Every structure is written in C-alpha cells, then in structure tokens.
Amino acid sequence: MSSAAWFCLGLPLAAALVITLAGTRISRRGAAYVSTLTTMGAFAAAIVVFARLLSQSPSERLANQTTSWTWLAAGPYHFGLTLLNDQLSVMMMLIVTGVGSLIIAYSVGYMDGEDEERRFFAYMSLFVFSMLLLVQTANLLLLLAGWGMVGLSSYLLIGFYQERSSAIAAAKKAFVMNAFGDATFAIALFLLIEHTGHLDFAGAFANAPTGGTAATLIALGLLGGAVAKSAQIPLHTWLPDAMEGPTPVSALIHAATMVTAGVYLIVRTHPLFEHALKVEDLAAGLGGATLLMAGLIALVQTDIKRVIAYSTMSQIGYMFVGAAGGAYANGMFHLMTHAFFKALLFLAAGLVIHALTGEQDIRRMGGIGRMMPRTRTAFLIGSLALVGVPPFAGFFSKDSIVAALLSRGAFGVVLAMCALIGVFLTGVYAFRLYFVVFHGEPSEFAREHLHLHGTSEGPFSMVWTVGALTVLSAVGGFLQFSPFWHPLSTWLAPVAPPFAVASNTQELVASICAVFFGLAGIAVAHQLYVAKAAEVSPVLRRLAPVAEHKFYWDEAYDVLFYRPAVLLSEALARYVERPLIAGSIREVSVGFGLGSRLAGRLQNGLVRSYALALAGGLAVLAVVFLTTR
Amino acid sequence: MHGPDISWYLALAVTLFAIGALGVLLRRSPLIILLSVEIMLNGANLALIAFARRLGHEDGQVFAVAVMAIAASEVVVGLGLIVAMSRRHLELDVDKLRTLRG
Numbered sequence: 001m002s003s004a005a006w007f008c009l010g011l012p013l014a015a016a017l018v019i020t021l022a023g024t025r026i027s028r029r030g031a032a033y034v035s036t037l038t039t040m041g042a043f044a045a046a047i048v049v050f051a052r053l054l055s056q057s058p059s060e061r062l063a064n065q066t067t068s069w070t071w072l073a074a075g076p077y078h079f080g081l082t083l084l085n086d087q088l089s090v091m092m093m094l095i096v097t098g099v100g101s102l103i104i105a106y107s108v109g110y111m112d113g114e115d116e117e118r119r120f121f122a123y124m125s126l127f128v129f130s131m132l133l134l135v136q137t138a139n140l141l142l143l144l145a146g147w148g149m150v151g152l153s154s155y156l157l158i159g160f161y162q163e164r165s166s167a168i169a170a171a172k173k174a175f176v177m178n179a180f181g182d183a184t185f186a187i188a189l190f191l192l193i194e195h196t197g198h199l200d201f202a203g204a205f206a207n208a209p210t211g212g213t214a215a216t217l218i219a220l221g222l223l224g225g226a227v228a229k230s231a232q233i234p235l236h237t238w239l240p241d242a243m244e245g246p247t248p249v250s251a252l253i254h255a256a257t258m259v260t261a262g263v264y265l266i267v268r269t270h271p272l273f274e275h276a277l278k279v280e281d282l283a284a285g286l287g288g289a290t291l292l293m294a295g296l297i298a299l300v301q302t303d304i305k306r307v308i309a310y311s312t313m314s315q316i317g318y319m320f321v322g323a324a325g326g327a328y329a330n331g332m333f334h335l336m337t338h339a340f341f342k343a344l345l346f347l348a349a350g351l352v353i354h355a356l357t358g359e360q361d362i363r364r365m366g367g368i369g370r371m372m373p374r375t376r377t378a379f380l381i382g383s384l385a386l387v388g389v390p391p392f393a394g395f396f397s398k399d400s401i402v403a404a405l406l407s408r409g410a411f412g413v414v415l416a417m418c419a420l421i422g423v424f425l426t427g428v429y430a431f432r433l434y435f436v437v438f439h440g441e442p443s444e445f446a447r448e449h450l451h452l453h454g455t456s457e458g459p460f461s462m463v464w465t466v467g468a469l470t471v472l473s474a475v476g477g478f479l480q481f482s483p484f485w486h487p488l489s490t491w492l493a494p495v496a497p498p499f500a501v502a503s504n505t506q507e508l509v510a511s512i513c514a515v516f517f518g519l520a521g522i523a524v525a526h527q528l529y530v531a532k533a534a535e536v537s538p539v540l541r542r543l544a545p546v547a548e549h550k551f552y553w554d555e556a557y558d559v560l561f562y563r564p565a566v567l568l569s570e571a572l573a574r575y576v577e578r579p580l581i582a583g584s585i586r587e588v589s590v591g592f593g594l595g596s597r598l599a600g601r602l603q604n605g606l607v608r609s610y611a612l613a614l615a616g617g618l619a620v621l622a623v624v625f626l627t628t629r
Numbered sequence: 630m631h632g633p634d635i636s637w638y639l640a641l642a643v644t645l646f647a648i649g650a651l652g653v654l655l656r657r658s659p660l661i662i663l664l665s666v667e668i669m670l671n672g673a674n675l676a677l678i679a680f681a682r683r684l685g686h687e688d689g690q691v692f693a694v695a696v697m698a699i700a701a702s703e704v705v706v707g708l709g710l711i712v713a714m715s716r717r718h719l720e721l722d723v724d725k726l727r728t729l730r731g
C-alpha cells in the first residue's frame with residue numbers, strides 16, 4: 001500500500017532532479033522520455049493504490065495513512081510527512097498522473113527542437129510532483145506546502161519563454177495573485193491551530209469550531225486560497241495571461257493540475273465549510289458569477305488559447321457551484337470529465353498552432369478542417385463534450401450539477417438558472433471557435449502557412465495522445481449516469497457525504513434543459529458564423545467592448561491597487577527618502593571626506609617633521625610632568 | 630664615591646642627546662641620521678649607567694646592555710635599507726623620499 005503511494009509521489013520528483021542535475025549529459029529527447037516515463041510510472045503506481053483500495057471496505061479505505069517521518073515538531077505540534085490514500089485522493093492521483101502523463105507525452109513532439117527542452121521537462125515533472133503532494137497529504141500544513149509549490153511551478157512554466165517580457169509579466173501576475181490566496185490559506189491554518197490544535201484532517205475536522213466568527217473566518221481563508229488557485233472572481237485575472245506559456249503547460253494547468261486544486265480543497269475540507277454555510281453560499285455565488293462572466297468574455301476573444309482559457313474559468317465555476325452547493329461527487333465528476341475534454345481541446349489547439357508555426361489568432365485561421373480532418377474530429381468531440389451534448393462526457397457531469405442545485409431551494413434555483421445560461425454561452429463560444437477555425441474554405445493565411453509533414457497531422461507523440469483523450473472525452477462520462485448508476489458518488493460518499501441530492505424528476509428536468517440550452521447555443525453559433533443568416537444586434541455589438549476588456553477587472557485593479565501604491569511610493573521618495581535619508585547620508589559622507597583630507601595632510605612623508613612632532617610631544621610631556629609635580 | 634659628581638655625567642648625557650636629536654632633525658642624509666640616532670642612544674645609556682653607579686644597583690647597567698643590543702640590530706636594519714636604496718640609485722636624501730604621504 002504505502003510503497004506504491006510513495007513511488008507515485010517520488011517518481012516525478014526524481015525525474016525533475018535527475019534532469020536538472022544531469023544537465024547536458026542527458027540529451028533533449030532523453031529528458032523528455034525520462035519525464036514521460038516517470039509520470040507514466042506514477043500513474044501505474046496510482047493504479048496499484050487504487051486496486052488495493054478496491055479490495056478494502058469503505059471504512060478501511062478512509063484510514064490508509066502512512067507516515068515516513070515527523071517533518072516538523074514544534075512544541076506539542078507534530079506534523080508528519082504523512083500520506084493519506086482515501087477515495088478522494090486516489091481519484092485525484094489518477095487524474096493528475098493519467099492526464100498529466102498524456103500531456104507530457106504530447107510535449108515530446110510539441111517541444112521538439114525547442115531550446116532548453118530539458119528545463120521544460122524538469123519543470124513539468126516538478127509541477128506533477130507538487131500537485132501529487134497537494135492531493136496526497138494527510139495534513140493541512142503539507143497541503144499548504146504543495147499548494148505553494150504548485151504556484152511556484154506554474155510561475156516557472158508560464159514564464160518559460162524568458163525572452164518575452166509579456167511572459168515574465170504574466171508569470172509574475174500569476175504568482176502574486178496566488179500568493180494572496182496562499183496568505184489567506186495560511187491565516188485560516190493559524191486560526192485552526194488556535195481553535196483545534198490540529199492540522200491533520202481528522203483532528204482538525206473533529207475539533208473545528210462549529211459556528212460563530214471563528215468558523216466563518218477559517219472557511220473564508222480557505223475559500224480565498226481556493227479562489228486564487230482556481231481563478232474565480234475576484235482573483236481570476238491571472239488565468240488568461242497564463243496563456244503565455246507553451247500550449248502543453250496551459251493544458252496541464254487547466255486540465256490536470258493547479259486550477260482544480262481549489263475544487264479539491266473545498267471537497268477535502270468540506271466539514272469546515274459546512275460549519276459556515278454562508279461562506280459556502282458565497283463560494284457557490286462566486287462560481288456562478290464566474291461561469292457567466294467567463295462565458296461572456298470567451299464570446300469575443302480572438303486568441304484560440306484564450307477562448308479555451310475562459311472556458312476553463314467558466315467550467316471551474318461549475319465545479320465551484322457543485323462542490324460548494326453540497327454536491328461534492330458531482331463537482332469531482334465534472335473535474336474529471338473536464339480534465340479529459342479540456343486537455344483534448346488544448347492539445348488539439350496545440351496541433352493547429354504547431355501546424356501553423358505558432359499562429360494563435362483565430363481570425364487568420366479558417367477552414368483548417370479541410371486539411372486536418374482528424375484534428376477537426378477531435379476538436380469537435382471536445383467541444384461537444386464541453387457543451388454537454390449527449391453522449392459525450394460533459395453531459396453526464398454538468399447536468400448532474402444542475403440537478404443537484406435544483407434540490408437546494410431558492411438560491412439553488414437561481415444558481416441553476418445561471419448554470420443553464422452558462423450552458424447556452426458555452427454552446428455559442430465553443431462552436432464559434434470550432435466553426436471559425438475548422439469550417440469552410442481554407443483561408444489564405446492557412447493555405448500559405450500550414451505545414452504538414454506527409455499525411456500525418458503532427459508528430460506521432462502528439463497524435464496518439466490527442467487520440468487517447470478523444471476516446472476519454474467520448475466515453476469518460478459513462479462512469480456515472482445518475483440516476484441509473486452512480487459508482488463515483490458511492491465511492492466518494494464516505495469521504496464527503498453530499499447534502500444536495502437530486503430526485504429523479506430534477507435529474508430529468510436538468511438534463512432536458514441543459515441539452516436544450518446547449519443545442520440552442522450551437523444553433524446560434526451556426527446561424528452567426530456558418531449560415532451567416534443572422535447578424536449580431538447593434539445593442540449587443542455596442543456592449544462587446546465591455547467583454548473585450550474582460551469587464552475591466554484589470555483596469556479596476558490598476559486604479560485600486562497599482563496606482564495608489566505607485567503614488568504612495570513616489571510621495572515617500574520625494575518627501576522622505578530624498579531629503580531625509582539620502583540627504584543625511586550625503587552630509588555625513590561630505591563631513592568624513594573633509595575630516596580625512598585634513599588628517600591626511602598631517603602625513604606629509606617628511607621623516608624629519610615626524611621626528612620634530614615626537615620631540616615636541618616629548619618636550620610638552622616633560623614640561624607637564626615638571627610643572628605638575 | 631670616586632670620580633666626578635653625577636651632574637657632570639648627566640650634563641654630558643643631555644649634550645649627547647641634544648646633538649643626536651638636532652642631527653636627526655636637521656641633516657638630510659640617512660646615514661648621518663642613523664649616526665645621530667646612535668649618539669642619542671649613547672646619551673641615554675650614559676645617563677642609565679650614571680644613575681646605576683650612583684644608586685648602587687645593577688638594573689641600569691642591564692638596561693644599557695639591552696639598549697646596546699637593540700641599537701646594534703637597528704643599525705643592521707638601517708644600513709640594509711641604505712644599501713637597498715643605493716642599489717636602486719635613489720638619491721640619499723630623506724626629504725626626497727616622501728612617497729608615503731597622505
């Protein structure tokens with residue numbers, strides 16, 4: 001049990017260390033294969049852990065805990081390097097290593113010929129390790145460590161193209177936003193230590209304050225961390241900028257690691273959130289607002305990766321709504337299917353970008369489907385899964401979230417309406433992207449710049465991984481089809497018993513509505529971009545700049561935080577630093593210079609004057625002794 | 630008590646010391662300065678021995694012997710410096726040797 005879990009955690013770390021330490025002694029290809037094979041090895045280890053869990057009873061599964069050593073001992077507190085392999089963490093391990101290894105295998109082809117390929121693969125392995133640490137630990141302190149390391153890895157990978165100043169700015173933005181979340185997370189942990197004296201999951205949850213300000217503050221702190229990591233309002237602005245990294249990095253951040261960590265945290269610490277239901281409602285509300293806003297912004301973006309990025313933000317919004325609404329298993333289920341189809345969309349977009357030698361503007365693409373039919377099929381399946389058209393993956397997971405919301409009273413119904421409007425928006429933006437990029441006659445730019453090698457649409461490593469993800473996106477949803485079968489809900493129920501369970505009628509209503517809204521969105525996109533039968537109404541056209549400016553969040557942060565900070569520091573520089581600190585230092589240095597010049601004049605190099613000074617001194621001493629005797 | 634009174638010895642010692650000091654202060658040749666230093670040391674030695682004889686203690690004589698040893702080694706160092714200077718064809722004038730100034 002324990003050794004497989006340790007292998008799963010240790011292999012990616014070992015790969016990162018080996019690639020970094022070997023330097024140029026390992027070939028670029030070699031680094032790529034080390035990274036790929038170790039992540040696949042971690043996946044195999046995760047499967048072994050999963051198989052072991054299958055043979056246990058549900059209550060035994062909760063107690064699979066191994067400690068390697070006491071990592072930190074401070075007074076009465078002992079924090080072990082402890083792994084917990086219960087149902088929830090095993091599910092996350094499988095997603096992280098499974099989807100992660102496919103993405104890293106894809107990078108073998110995508111990053112081929114790139115300078116500093118080795119650094120890229122070392123970072124990717126480090127990223128997978130950080131995420132595994134985050135999902136495997138049994139105490140909140142180590143979870144915070146993994147949390148911070150995920151932020152560090154994302155910083156390194158978003159800023160991978162160091163020569164681009166925009167990439168550096170995006171990396172810094174992501175890091176600062178995440179650091180804010182880390183800080184609120186840490187404050188929540190301090191409060192937990194004060195009130196419970198425990199940071200391991202079992203002890204902290206059992207002794208947590210069951211109400212009042214303390215419970216609210218703890219939940220708020222955790223929510224702050226989750227919101228920053230998962231790019232929800234109001235800490236979401238880093239996610240679209242994170243597209244500056246290479247495409248596989250975007251896929252890894254959006255599908256397998258990083259942004260799903262917030263959802264995992266909410267499900268993992270659900271007892272703390274359940275003691276502060278207002279915070280839980282706030283989390284669900286933020287998720288609902290984010291999914292609508294991101295859907296609207298995605299309608300007007302022109303960068304293929306940014307459209308998908310906003311779609312991620314929107315889908316994470318669904319997971320937040322589900323997890324914070326009490327339907328933990330449904331949120332986790334959507335996390336899983338989203339990992340499949342979002343990785344697929346990103347990697348298929350990567351194939352297009354790769355074939356067009358780096359072009360990302362969809363206005364210059366067009367009709368690429370004629371030349372890349374298999375990529376087109378993969379992208380179509382990914383988009384259908386994203387919108388939630390049966391029988392593809394998104395249908396099963398998204399509808400069950402909407403259904404669970406319907407069972408949560410008036411607030412739930414409002415959120416469900418948001419979610420349904422979000423489904424409509426998803427249909428429009430997903431198929432706007434699909435129609436503009438793949439449909440119709442090839443554009444001039446595409447004809448000139450599309451470079452395909454032979455009949456294949458990309459290197460083998462890129463094609464087979466996209467193929468595997470296509471299959472997963474097509475059939476992955478059948479894992480759970482409530483109300484007919486729900487193994488995932490049963491599997492997760494001992495860890496996180498849901499308090500929002502939909503009745504059969506609600507399931508049916510939600511499914512019909514969601515499919516209807518999704519198809520309506522696709523139909524609107526078809527009318528606008530293929531049949532050209534309809535025009536965007538002038539009112540909407542006038543509102544488009546609001547979405548193009550991403551609802552002015554960046555501008556608002558600029559005015560609220562950046563400008564005042566600059567003004568304050570400029571005022572301090574002008575009125576405090578220059579006259580007081582720099583001024584006084586200058587006076588002191590001038591004084592010392594003057595003094596030393598005077599003292600230096602005494603040493604004139606004439607031995608006789610020194611002798612005279614000695615004699616004079618002696619004479620003065622003699623006179624003093626003789627007169628004062 | 631034989632010989633002249635101690636004041637004669639002291640007068641001679643002071644005279645020697647003054648001659649040496651004036652030599653150090655006024656002359657320019659390092660060789661002469663070295664000689665003048667020796668004269669100053671001998672003036673001091675004379676005073677030490679005179680007091681030792683007057684008081685009947687041997688301490689002053691012991692000091693005088695020590696001073697002579699130090700004077701000898703000082704001459705070695707000083708003459709070595711002067712030889713080194715003349716090998717480099719430096720002018721033997723202490724007023725010209727003033728590179729070490731602030």
